[in-house]
Amino acid sequence: MxxxxxxxxxxxxxxxxxxxxxxxxxxxxxxxxxxxxxxxxxxxxxxxxxxxxxxxxxxxxxxxxxxxxxxxxxxxxxxxxxxxxxxxxxxxISTLTQKSEELGRIFRNQALTLxxxxxxxxxxxxxxxxxxxxxxxxxxxxxxxxxxxxxxxxxxxxxxxxxxxxxxxxxxxxxxxxxxxxxxxxxxxxxxxxxxxxxxxxxxxxxxxxxxxxxxxxxxxxxxxxxxxxxxxxxxxxxxxxxxxxxxxxxxxxxxxxxxxxxxxxxxxxVMDAEWLRVGGVNEEGGSTMMLAAGVYHEFMACYGQARQTANGELLIDAAAMDMLNVGPGDRVLAVAR
Structure with a gap:
């Protein structure tokens, strides 16, 4: 993509x-x-x-x-x-409950309060x-x-x-x-x-x-x-x-x-699920679709990528996603499952 x-x-x-x-x-x-x-x-x-x-x-x-x-x-x-x-x-939207003993009824009125x-x-x-x-x-x-x-x-x-x-x-x-x-x-x-x-x-x-x-x-x-x-x-x-x-x-x-x-x-x-992971290199063996983000402030970028995590915890990312995020091996990305 x-x-x-x-x-x-x-x-x-x-x-x-x-x-x-x-x-x-x-x-x-x-x-x-x-x-x-x-x-x-x-x-x-x-x-x-x-x-x-x-x-x-x-x-x-x-x-x-x-x-x-x-x-x-x-x-x-x-x-x-x-x-x-x-x-x-x-x-x-708030509710005011009122009861009339004479009528034997309870009225619940909703109101809009600024x-x-x-x-x-x-x-x-x-x-x-x-x-x-x-x-x-x-x-x-x-x-x-x-x-x-x-x-x-x-x-x-x-x-x-x-x-x-x-x-x-x-x-x-x-x-x-x-x-x-x-x-x-x-x-x-x-x-x-x-x-x-x-x-x-x-x-x-x-x-x-x-x-x-x-x-x-x-x-x-x-x-x-x-x-x-x-x-x-x-x-x-x-x-x-x-x-x-x-x-x-x-x-x-x-x-x-x-x-x-x-x-x-x-x-x-x-916010809870996203993790900071270090890029280990190019992913050439499939993996799963993840949402990836890198860069701070005006350099922030995010995209989908095919990624998989290695045994040592690094993240391999497809080449197209690496190019779009302008990241390479050793950089950190924020990653979360799609």
Whole structure:
């Protein structure tokens, strides 16, 4: 396989913009706005270049590159720490149980409460794979490469990682959840609000969103039915996150009501299972498919490779993977089973 993950470069702006136009909207971390994407790439470059350790408001953008053609066929992102320089909002679904002695009934009412509970977490997001490449495990390569990067640079990330999944929208790109809540306070359609958020950030939410809990039973059925539900195209992404140990703990996105899932950083499956191994040489005798990563910060790269471990614990890797990772005998790689 001739695909690898590498750190994004300023020259990737055209490819990133082309990918953003294919998303169909609702991807806050990948808006089809060239100026915003250029700013993301600049911020990413600053994150990779930052000196020192410890979590910060870094953004790391990665590209899926076909090394044979030079084409960019996907992208993903990692945020060092959310809520570092501006509030990070979510809705928490809570339940209030009340009993009426006169009626002889118990009522359980669910409510949406605006919260910043998840501040301080790291975030994985912005994952998008070109529609023509959605086979052969490339989506998994994109997704899991982020956890390998986190393990390589563990001090830069929080103790919790979150992922926000796009919520349900109609064919025209409108969100029934937004129409029932946000649209009533902002006078904006969902596409307009989502674009504004992607470009300007979330401060307008603090300025205008209601601070009191919102009873779910008072929302239209069209909105109630999509709370905590991922967009149909995001179900595979949710399954991959669940396989890594992410769980939904009743937090939803304030824009479209999609689920926000979380995991303890050191309990993410790829983080736990990946091992540092020394390269012993070229593998010429088969082996098993592994995900491999090498390089730090802007030199980070990841790919699939055919590898096998020797009796002395070294790892033999196929020549193509060694070339893509720019490693040789004696170098260390981070390896995990596919």
């Amino acid at each position: 001739s695909f690898r993950i590498r750190a994004a470069l300023p020259k990737d702006i055209r490819a990133m913009y082309d990918l953003a136009k294919l998303t169909g909207g609702g991807f806050t971390n990948l808006p089809a706005d060239k100026d915003t994407l250029e700013a993301k790439l600049e911020r990413s470059e600053a994150g990779f270049s930052r000196k020192g350790e410890g979590p910060s408001d870094d953004l790391y953008v990665f590209m899926l590159e076909n090394v044979e053609t030079g084409q960019i066929r996907g992208t993903c992102q990692v945020f060092g720490q959310v809520g570092n320089d501006r509030p990070f909002y979510s809705y928490l 919260t910043t509970d998840l501040e301080g977490s790291s975030e994985v997001g912005g994952l998008f794979l070109h529609p023509q490449e959605r086979a052969g495990g490339l989506g998994m390569l994109l997704a899991r490469s982020r956890y390998l990067f986190i393990k390589q640079h563990r001090p830069r990330f929080g103790d919790m990682v979150l992922a926000e999944l796009r919520g349900v929208m109609d064919p025209a790109g409108h969100s029934p959840f937004w129409d029932a809540i946000g649209g009533r306070f902002f006078g904006m359609s969902f596409p307009e609000a989502d674009e504004f958020n992607a470009v300007h950030g979330t401060q307008f939410i603090a300025d205008l969103f209601p601070k009191t809990p919102i009873y779910i039973a008072m929302l239209p059925e069209s909105a109630q039915s999509v709370i905590g539900q991922p967009h149909p195209t995001g179900r595979a992404a949710l399954k991959m996150l669940e396989n890594e140990g992410f769980v939904w703990d009743s937090y939803v996105d304030i824009f479209d009501g999609g689920p926000t899932v979380t995991a303890r950083t050191d309990r993410i499956k790829t």
